[in-house]
Amino acid sequence: MEILMCMIAGLLFAAAVYLMLSKSLLRIIIGTGLLSHGTHLMLLTMGGLKTGTVPVLGENAAAYTDPIPQALILTAIVISFGVTAVFLVIAYRAYQELGTDNMDQLRGTESDD
Amino acid sequence: MSLLHWAILAPFILAAFVPFVRKKAPSIHTGWFVFVLPVVLFVSFLQYLPVTMNNDSVSKTVSWIPSLGIDFTAYVDGLSLLFVLLITGIGALVVLYSTYYLSKTKESLQHFYVYLLMFMGAMLGVVLSDNVITLYMFWELTSISSFLLIAYWFDRDRSRYGAMKSMLITVFGGLMMLGGFAVLSIMGGTFSIRELAAQAPELNNHPLFLLAMILILLGAFTKSAQFPFYIWLPDAMEAPTPVSAYLHSATMVKAGIYLVARFSPIFAFSSYWFWIVGAVGLFTMVWASFNAVKQTDLKGILAFSTVSQLGLIMCLLGVSSAALYFDSLDDNLYTAAVIAAVFHLINHATFKGSLFMVVGIIDHETGTRDIRRLGGLMSLMPVTFTLSVIGAFSMAGLPPFNGFLSKEMFFLSMVQLTELNLFQLETWGMLLPVLAWIGSVFTFIYSIILVFNVFGGKFQPEKLEKKPHEAPAGMLISPIVLAALVILFGLFPNLLSYSLIQPAAASIVPSIIPAGDQLYVNIYFWHGITVELLMTIGVVAVGIVLYKFLPKWIGLYDYFPGKVTLNQFYNSSLYVAERGSNSLTKAYMTGFIRSYLVYIFAFFIAILGFTMWAKNAFRFDASNTAPIGFYEAGLLVVLCISIVTILMAKSRLTSIIALGAVGYSVSLFFVIFRAPDLALTQLVIETVSTALFLLCFYHLPKLYRHEEKIGFQIGNAIIAAGVGIIVTLIGISAHSTKLFSSINEYYIENTYSKAGGENMVNVILVDFRGFDTLFEISVLSVAALGIYGLIKLRMEKGGEQHENK
Numbered sequence: 001m002e003i004l005m006c007m008i009a010g011l012l013f014a015a016a017v018y019l020m021l022s023k024s025l026l027r028i029i030i031g032t033g034l035l036s037h038g039t040h041l042m043l044l045t046m047g048g049l050k051t052g053t054v055p056v057l058g059e060n061a062a063a064y065t066d067p068i069p070q071a072l073i074l075t076a077i078v079i080s081f082g083v084t085a086v087f088l089v090i091a092y093r094a095y096q097e098l099g100t101d102n103m104d105q106l107r108g109t110e111s112d113d
Numbered sequence: 114m115s116l117l118h119w120a121i122l123a124p125f126i127l128a129a130f131v132p133f134v135r136k137k138a139p140s141i142h143t144g145w146f147v148f149v150l151p152v153v154l155f156v157s158f159l160q161y162l163p164v165t166m167n168n169d170s171v172s173k174t175v176s177w178i179p180s181l182g183i184d185f186t187a188y189v190d191g192l193s194l195l196f197v198l199l200i201t202g203i204g205a206l207v208v209l210y211s212t213y214y215l216s217k218t219k220e221s222l223q224h225f226y227v228y229l230l231m232f233m234g235a236m237l238g239v240v241l242s243d244n245v246i247t248l249y250m251f252w253e254l255t256s257i258s259s260f261l262l263i264a265y266w267f268d269r270d271r272s273r274y275g276a277m278k279s280m281l282i283t284v285f286g287g288l289m290m291l292g293g294f295a296v297l298s299i300m301g302g303t304f305s306i307r308e309l310a311a312q313a314p315e316l317n318n319h320p321l322f323l324l325a326m327i328l329i330l331l332g333a334f335t336k337s338a339q340f341p342f343y344i345w346l347p348d349a350m351e352a353p354t355p356v357s358a359y360l361h362s363a364t365m366v367k368a369g370i371y372l373v374a375r376f377s378p379i380f381a382f383s384s385y386w387f388w389i390v391g392a393v394g395l396f397t398m399v400w401a402s403f404n405a406v407k408q409t410d411l412k413g414i415l416a417f418s419t420v421s422q423l424g425l426i427m428c429l430l431g432v433s434s435a436a437l438y439f440d441s442l443d444d445n446l447y448t449a450a451v452i453a454a455v456f457h458l459i460n461h462a463t464f465k466g467s468l469f470m471v472v473g474i475i476d477h478e479t480g481t482r483d484i485r486r487l488g489g490l491m492s493l494m495p496v497t498f499t500l501s502v503i504g505a506f507s508m509a510g511l512p513p514f515n516g517f518l519s520k521e522m523f524f525l526s527m528v529q530l531t532e533l534n535l536f537q538l539e540t541w542g543m544l545l546p547v548l549a550w551i552g553s554v555f556t557f558i559y560s561i562i563l564v565f566n567v568f569g570g571k572f573q574p575e576k577l578e579k580k581p582h583e584a585p586a587g588m589l590i591s592p593i594v595l596a597a598l599v600i601l602f603g604l605f606p607n608l609l610s611y612s613l614i615q616p617a618a619a620s621i622v623p624s625i626i627p628a629g630d631q632l633y634v635n636i637y638f639w640h641g642i643t644v645e646l647l648m649t650i651g652v653v654a655v656g657i658v659l660y661k662f663l664p665k666w667i668g669l670y671d672y673f674p675g676k677v678t679l680n681q682f683y684n685s686s687l688y689v690a691e692r693g694s695n696s697l698t699k700a701y702m703t704g705f706i707r708s709y710l711v712y713i714f715a716f717f718i719a720i721l722g723f724t725m726w727a728k729n730a731f732r733f734d735a736s737n738t739a740p741i742g743f744y745e746a747g748l749l750v751v752l753c754i755s756i757v758t759i760l761m762a763k764s765r766l767t768s769i770i771a772l773g774a775v776g777y778s779v780s781l782f783f784v785i786f787r788a789p790d791l792a793l794t795q796l797v798i799e800t801v802s803t804a805l806f807l808l809c810f811y812h813l814p815k816l817y818r819h820e821e822k823i824g825f826q827i828g829n830a831i832i833a834a835g836v837g838i839i840v841t842l843i844g845i846s847a848h849s850t851k852l853f854s855s856i857n858e859y860y861i862e863n864t865y866s867k868a869g870g871e872n873m874v875n876v877i878l879v880d881f882r883g884f885d886t887l888f889e890i891s892v893l894s895v896a897a898l899g900i901y902g903l904i905k906l907r908m909e910k911g912g913e914q915h916e917n918k
Binding site: 001002003004005006007008009010011012013014015016017018019021022023024026027028029030033034037038040041042044045047048049051052054055056057058064065066067068070071073078079081082083084085086089090091092093095096103104106107 | 714735791861882893
């Protein structure tokens with residue numbers, strides 16, 4: 001299972017990178033979304049899968065799933081959500097002000113100022 | 114801090130007061146206040162003469178950075194005292210000259226004297242430092258102050274060009290020298306030059322010896338304007354004439370000579386030293402004297418002449434290392450080179466200083482330095498004429514001036530070298546006296562040009578801007594003093610023998626003096642009909658003939674290709690470097706985000722892939738894995754379909770919805786893998802994110818409403834696949850190499866007993882690792898504030914801010 005999950009995370013990374021290299025701003029942000037999904041799944045996988053029951057003591061189980069990666073992922077989800085929200089609003093404002101979402105047109109060089 | 118240290122720092126301290134003096138007493142020329150200092154220093158350093166004459170030395174140390182072994186050690190021996198007397202003595206004369214040369218009202222004198230004092234202090238520091246790091250510090254200070262002095266008239270293009278050129282070349286050499294010092298101190302384990310010299314035999318066999326030697330020589334050659342680094346000196350002639358007289362004849366250009374002399378006890382045993390220093394010096398001498406003849410600017414002639422004479426001294430210092438091999442002989446003929454080098458050093462400072470001042474006077478009184486417009490000034494400026502005859506004839510090596518003596522000694526040591534069976538001299542040795550003789554012939558010619566084309570010939574008043582007349586007396590004092598020294602040292606050379614020359618020669622080649630004995634220095638005026646006298650007669654005869662027919666053969670210089678000069682090379686290399694770096698930057702800084710992402714990902718793939726390959730890091734171990742169940746397999750299929758849908762989607766709406774599908778499948782994975790808190794959070798957040806995406810989609814500009822198909826791009830796909838594969842491989846390898854077990858046992862045991870909670874994930878988030886959560890909350894707050902700002906605050910084009918518009 002872990003091997004398969006590594007491959008899925010790799011697939012998510014590949015798709016994310018492909019999208020980030022495209023011209024449209026929206027596709028780039030979708031790419032970052034996929035990238036964070038891939039990262040979270042990878043984090044979970046590295047902690048080991050299905051090694052026990054839900055990490056809540058009331059279960060009285062013999063073994064529990066590792067709670068540390070879960071705490072880390074929870075933090076990461078919230079942060080990536082915050083960043084994605086800011087990205088999206090920046091994209092929205094850029095549409096409004098500049099009238100384009102094409103990254104080739106959103107190009108700035110030193111001589112432009 | 115001893116008095117010696119205060120003497121080095123005194124010019125810097127005085128420099129701080131110069132602007133106040135200039136402001137408070139504008140009616141008195143600032144130069145008079147400055148003049149006192151070099152005179153006082155000169156007199157006080159004269160007191161060291163008895164010490165150095167006994168081959169003793171004085172050394173005073175002040176700790177500077179004791180933890181690094183860097184001390185400010187001032188050290189006075191024969192060599193440094195000679196230089197100190199030159200610096201302060203000629204410094205005093207130059208300051209005196211400049212008070213008459215520079216206008217009190219038109220020039221910004223405070224700058225001039227601040228820079229000049231900085232230079233004087235730095236130069237004293239260079240020659241008195243025993244610690245290589247301190248020496249380097251003062252060395253660079255001379256470069257900087259010389260840069261400031263050359264560009265003194267900074268509103269002229271030529272001045273700025275010359276200053277930048279000299280800065281680039283001398284700082285290049287200075288940095289090389291620093292490298293040499295570093296290598297040398299690593300070899301010897303100390304920064305002190307005396308301690309390094311004490312272990313010279315061991316250093317000679319060190320593998321880094323040659324590297325240290327070449328780096329230090331680069332510093333010396335750039336500063337002393339040796340071939341091919343001499344090109345900055347002719348362009349530095351844009352400086353005011355007192356600066357040229359001081360820096361570019363007597364002091365700064367001799368810093369390289371000092372360096373070579375100072376490090377002779379360390380390097381001179383090597384045949385590389387003999388050949389590099391000797392050959393570069395000799396070639397520079399011939400080349401520069403040859404080029405001096407075609408100059409039409411008086412200062413241009415003097416600049417090339419300085420380069421040539423410095424080459425001569427450098428050559429003598431190089432070949433003086435031959436003396437070290439015969440320290441057992443009672444009558445060591447080869448010491449002549451050392452003595453000649455030191456003697457010519459003094460002579461050159463006297464006659465070249467006076468010649469520069471003479472040229473300054475001519476410039477001042479006629480308004481031009483162009484040799485083609487001058488002529489017939491002999492009767493108009495008799496004193497100046499006399500001074501230039503003394504200086505130029507001494508430079509040409511004619512009796513009864515001091516230049517004659519040192520040139521004879523130069524010939525003598527060159528001739529003696531041919532008899533030596535050392536350093537492959539038996540094959541190439543004959544070239545040395547021949548080249549020296551040719552160089553001297555050209556020296557004779559340009560010296561004659563300097564006198565007769567300016568003072569002889571026809572007077573051409575229509576070509577001059579001013580009506581020429583004799584200079585004011587004050588301006589003539591300094592060159593008269595120097596010219597008097599030229600004659601004095603010429604007639605009574607033994608005045609210097611034991612006071613200055615012998616102690617300085619002893620510092621350069623210490624082993625030539627038998628213990629408790631003195632080096633036998635005796636400079637005769639008349640030493641019989643010898644080879645060197647015949648050579649001088651030949652120089653004069655050939656020189657006069659060539660001068661007579663100068664218009665016939667001056668055209669020969671035109672045959673030299675104008676495009677392949679060193680200046681051309683310098684300019685075009687600067688141009689190429691500038692254009693090259695510009696086009697390189699333009700080539701990779703495209704301005705497209707995509708290009709930069711490609712660089713980043715390509716490096717990611719290359720570095721991680723190479724490391725995995727080089728370290729053979731891939732591991733595969735499927736023994737400790739969970740089984741694949743039915744639900745997991747189904748979810749995987751859904752996830753894969755969603756990903757592919759995003760990639761293939763023709764419309765943005767489809768890809769947004771597919772992204773939502775990915776998010777929900779991930780949260781279902783969290784359910785399966787026993788992570789209820791994650792699943793909850795993921796579900797909520799995915800919903801909100803998708804809503805946000807849809808909001809953006811809705812606000813797309815009208816222009817782009819029509820959806821366009823996004824074509825498949827093979828380059829992007831390769832990079833994307835590479836990143837995916839690398840991530841997968843690293844994941845698998847990491848999972849297959851478990852080095853130690855997790856620390857989760859602690860959390861599982863103590864969640865209830867210590868923290869009083871049952872949900873381990875929540876307890877970790879708020880109790881065991883609560884700080885993470887605190888700052889995660891901050892991230893969300895910052896994001897919220899940022900979004901509010903982005904939407905609400907508008908900056909108009911004019912820069913005015915309108916809120917809530």
